[in-house]
Amino acid sequence: MDPCVLAAEWQVAEAAALVRALPGWSVARTLVVPSAAPGSRLVFGKGNFQDVTEKIKGCQDITSVFLNVEKMAPPTKKELETAWALRVFDRFTLVLHIFRCNARTREARMQLALAEIPLLRSSVNSDPGQQYQQGWGSRYIMGSGESPTELRARALRDRELRLRRVLERLRDKRRLMRKERVRREFPVVSVVGYTNCGKTTLIQALTGESALQPRDQPFATLDVTVHAGLLPSRLRILYVDTIGFLSQLPHSLIHAFSATLEDVAYSDVLVHVTDVSHPDAELQKATVLSTLRGLHLPPALLESALEVHSKVDLVPGYTPPCSGALAVSAISGRGLDELKAALEASVLRATGRQVLTMHVRLGGPQLGWLYKEAVVQQVQELPEGDAAHVTVVITQAAYGRFRKLFPIDAPSALPH
Numbered sequence: 001m002d003p004c005v006l007a008a009e010w011q012v013a014e015a016a017a018l019v020r021a022l023p024g025w026s027v028a029r030t031l032v033v034p035s036a037a038p039g040s041r042l043v044f045g046k047g048n049f050q051d052v053t054e055k056i057k058g059c060q061d062i063t064s065v066f067l068n069v070e071k072m073a074p075p076t077k078k079e080l081e082t083a084w085a086l087r088v089f090d091r092f093t094l095v096l097h098i099f100r101c102n103a104r105t106r107e108a109r110m111q112l113a114l115a116e117i118p119l120l121r122s123s124v125n126s127d128p129g130q131q132y133q134q135g136w137g138s139r140y141i142m143g144s145g146e147s148p149t150e151l152r153a154r155a156l157r158d159r160e161l162r163l164r165r166v167l168e169r170l171r172d173k174r175r176l177m178r179k180e181r182v183r184r185e186f187p188v189v190s191v192v193g194y195t196n197c198g199k200t201t202l203i204q205a206l207t208g209e210s211a212l213q214p215r216d217q218p219f220a221t222l223d224v225t226v227h228a229g230l231l232p233s234r235l236r237i238l239y240v241d242t243i244g245f246l247s248q249l250p251h252s253l254i255h256a257f258s259a260t261l262e263d264v265a266y267s268d269v270l271v272h273v274t275d276v277s278h279p280d281a282e283l284q285k286a287t288v289l290s291t292l293r294g295l296h297l298p299p300a301l302l303e304s305a306l307e308v309h310s311k312v313d314l315v316p317g318y319t320p321p322c323s324g325a326l327a328v329s330a331i332s333g334r335g336l337d338e339l340k341a342a343l344e345a346s347v348l349r350a351t352g353r354q355v356l357t358m359h360v361r362l363g364g365p366q367l368g369w370l371y372k373e374a375v376v377q378q379v380q381e382l383p384e385g386d387a388a389h390v391t392v393v394i395t396q397a398a399y400g401r402f403r404k405l406f407p408i409d410a411p412s413a414l415p416h
């Protein structure tokens with residue numbers, strides 16, 4: 001089939017999935033229409049506009065129109081809404097609406113409220129007369145010398161300031177939690193990817209945590225959550241589940257969630273999940289990479305990201321086309337052990353940890369110290385009974401302390 005037709009079909013499928021992500025919403029009809037030249041104030045050319053208008057008027061059961069464009073200028077939106085006598089959404093406003101329905105924590109709700117402010121501001125600017133219709137009465141209010149438009153703009157500024165202040169406090173709390181995590185030295189692995197690619201399901205499969213709620217819809221996860229899991233060496237790590245990315249989404253929206261994505265920058269390892277059963281997997285992957293670049297992550301973190309190809313149970317006989325990518329199915333369990341092994345190697349490398357086997361005298365404080373300061377994998381008692389070979393995962397700093405405290409035992413440490 002013509003690649004353009006195919007691409008249009010995938011875009012329609014994604015647009016329909018976005019609409020259906022809203023509780024109670026369904027798609028009555030879809031249309032593929034060429035859009036006007038970029039930069040044009042209108043979304044369609046004149047002929048297409050008439051054609052679309054006729055088709056919309058012919059559908060009695062529709063209540064809203066979703067135009068799958070990034071963002072419309074407020075006057076354009078207004079013009080279309082007037083012409084069709086229906087509410088009109090673009091990707092930005094539709095996604096905001098989905099976020100509104102899915103945001104659960106206070107932080108996510110406030111991030112959302114902040115993301116909505118530019119929209120409210122542009123509607124005030126584009127429609128200064130609107131307030132009179134809403135019963136604001138006279139042009140000047142109670143001798144304040146401010147017009148309703150100015151008043152509303154000031155209220156928005158105040159609201160924005162308030163939201164930023166509270167979010168900053170929440171951000172401080174998050175920083176504190178992060179410090180605590182570093183103090184306890186739990187390595188952190190962030191799982192990122194296009195929305196609905198299977199991040200939450202994968203973390204659930206890796207940690208066995210049943211409280212996680214994967215769902216077949218875009219933006220099921222709106223809050224960054226942290227989940228503990230064990231690697232094969234018994235090293236405990238924390239997985240960070242993140243909000244999914246989406247193509248053609250204004251950066252302001254991603255920015256609004258940057259505080260929650262801040263955790264990603266502080267992780268030790270990044271896992272980039274791509275749903276290879278999706279026909280548009282390549283575009284989704286490119287979107288995620290460009291969004292990640294926009295988050296200004298440490299280059300080493302970005303370069304060392306582990307590439308996971310998910311949902312391979314839906315693609316029989318799948319093998320990754322590039323070396324280094326891992327084929328995984330969170331549902332059938334394929335590739336999960338390999339993923340854990342690869343994660344372990346990455347985590348050890350990124351955090352300067354090593355697996356060592358040491359000759360340790362039993363009966364002294366050494367073994368107890370190792371249990372406290374490192375992860376003890378195995379204790380193999382030696383025939384003489386007063387010593388053991390102890391295999392540990394240990395940070396360089398802890399190993400240095402161990403050597404200082406117990407100099408006699410140190411020379412017998414061998415890299416694993």
Ligand SMILES: Nc1nc2c(ncn2[C@@H]2O[C@H](COP(=O)(O)OP(=O)(O)OP(=O)(O)O)[C@@H](O)[C@H]2O)c(=O)[nH]1
Nearest residue numbers: 196197198199200201214215216219220221244330
């Ligand atoms: N067949 C199959 N389905 C999967 C697999 N992993 C996830 N899914 C399904 O894909 C859908 C989305 O999964 P989620 O884990 O919620 O995806 P997500 O990336 O967390 O999505 P958002 O949080 O919305 O960005 C769900 O219906 C899952 O059951 C897999 O390995 N195989």
Ligand SMILES: [Mg+2]
Nearest residue numbers: 199200220221
């Ligand atoms: Mg999720």
